[in-house]
Ligand SMILES: Nc1ncnc2c1ncn2[C@@H]1O[C@H](COP(=O)(O)OP(=O)(O)OP(=O)(O)O)[C@@H](O)[C@H]1O
């Protein structure tokens with residue numbers, strides 16, 4: 001493995017049309033943060049670059065929908081994202097944005113360089129535009145009827161109803177999404193393309209031969225692209241939101257969002273270095289020096305951009321280094337459903353931080369324990385609770401708490417002396433010895449799940465050790481022996497605070513405060529004299545708290561509410577039945593009735609027994625199989641309902657039913673009896 005002098009770590013720029021969710025965190029930001037914290041602990045020269053991606057079409061659609069400016073949209077989400085990353089401890093050296101002046105100039109110059117070097121191909125193509133306004137339309141801004149399933153409102157690139165991939169030419173009656181009713185025409189337009197094919201052989205050599213160590217999912221995706229002929233890719237677009245294309249004849253065009261976004265990593269580095277050249281040096285050393293290791297953290301849908309397109313851009317430019325690795329994760333799902341910003345199917349970081357104050361590390365832990373490193377994975381709230389209660393609380397927290405509380409009880413919180421070691425002590429210590437090497441090896445290979453598991457194993461060893469030694473029993477006969485046991489326990493505890501530092505920075509810091517560790521070194525990991533004998537420790541407190549069912553239920557309810565809201569938004573009435581003539585209708589005798597009593601039929605799960613005032617002296621009884629929809633049938637008493645009065649009587653569960661009460665099933669599966677007359681009418685009145 002090549003020895004590098006410094007490391008540039010980038011994390012995918014989140015798109016500024018929504019907050020950050022657990023999928024983003026598990027896929028990109030948590031592993032990137034662990035890696036960077038680890039390198040900093042090893043005193044490596046490293047920078048961690050982030051920022052918001054603020055160009056592209058979706059933010060413009062959002063702005064139009066909400067009736068605000070695009071700038072307002074990106075300001076809102078940039079600030080939300082930046083703030084929640086900070087609170088969550090994602091330790092970027094800079095978190096900037098692609099609407100900054102520095103970035104606009106940088107990306108523009110980058111494009112200009114490729115243009116002047118003759119690296120871009122000019123291609124003129126017919127493209128759809130709005131017949132009335134003359135504006136060119138992207139695929140996402142064209143809607144029409146889906147040729148596959150017939151749904152209205154299918155996009156020029158995809159039908160969200162049936163999932164079909166489409167092109168605008170296939171849509172039936174295509175129109176401008178933002179100006180429905182406007183006709184579309186095709187007009188020629190000129191754009192600048194990156195000829196990926198020209199670099200295909202170089203890419204094959206560099207990745208397929210040179211980087212067999214990349215994760216199989218990343219390598220595999222690259223290989224399947226490289227097995228096909230790479231086509232030229234347009235680097236400019238006919239749009240008005242973005243960075244103007246800096247060449248003549250390109251009025252009304254902007255840089256393709258995937259051209260400018262990755263350049264954001266470089267321009268943000270420049271911004272950082274300009275702010276603090278003493279600390280960070282020049283931006284060029286982070287991007288153009290062969291001794292710099294470049295690592296991109298991304299999710300799987302970004303692989304092609306970071307492994308093929310951006311490298312070709314940098315190669316064509318000529319001065320840049322290539323990424324040494326692109327540790328891309330697969331996707332995280334939520335409660336067995338794809339996470340989606342537009343469907344609001346997500347756990348939002350800013351909401352989590354509000355709902356679960358002080359629990360950053362719990363989420364960090366769970367997302368790493370379940371990281372989608374090799375395949376898509378699933379987040380469930382039950383699993384979240386389980387990891388917290390039976391690992392963080394029951395293993396790590398429990399061990400630390402026992403070690404600190406016993407030290408307080410027996411030795412007033414002072415680190416006791418270490419006497420002669422027995423086998424049980426030496427064995428526990430031996431198990432700790434290799435932890436540094438093991439964690440490092442795993443982190444160097446971007447195996448974050450396993451690395452965190454290794455750290456948790458230490459806590460397991462500690463727990464087993466203290467349970468085996470039972471200092472609380474030994475105390476009466478042999479207090480000297482307890483000194484040694486607790487000495488070992490405290491050193492293990494100090495080790496844990498170091499081992500978990502890249503993964504769980506908040507609780508590691510709290511633990512070090514309890515241990516009165518003002519300074520520490522990664523190098524101390526695996527050693528048994530971190531806390532000097534005689535050191536006064538601080539007051540112990542619980543490191544983790546049990547999470548109760550009610551907390552989890554509240555989160556599940558939130559998701560359930562989202563599901564309902566989505567169902568309500570997507571509700572489509574059933575198709576109308578075949579026509580009938582008036583005579584057929586007239587045969588039915590529908591009446592207004594007043595519910596005078598309503599109760600569950602004993603021994604039946606389904607049946608409600610209504611007594612209805614139908615205008616006759618005795619009224620009538622109607623049985624209805626709707627008991628499961630009403631927890632308390634009493635709520636129906638006093639309601640006016642509509643019922644069919646001329647069905648032949650029928651016996652059910654020993655009772656006779658004389659008619660049928662009309663009801664409607666709602667979109668969410670609930671059922672409601674009819675009771676919406678604009679005014680009360682006399683029971684028995686005919687409906688028709
Ligand atoms: N569910 C997920 N699991 C893992 N990684 C994800 C997930 N969703 C997004 N990512 C990654 O997070 C990074 C930032 O995502 P980006 O802001 O582009 O949102 P996105 O992919 O459009 O997601 P969404 O549609 O949910 O907003 C990308 O690298 C992307 O691959």
Ligand SMILES: [Zn+2]
Pocket residue numbers: 146147148149150151154159160161162163164
């Ligand atoms: Zn369709």
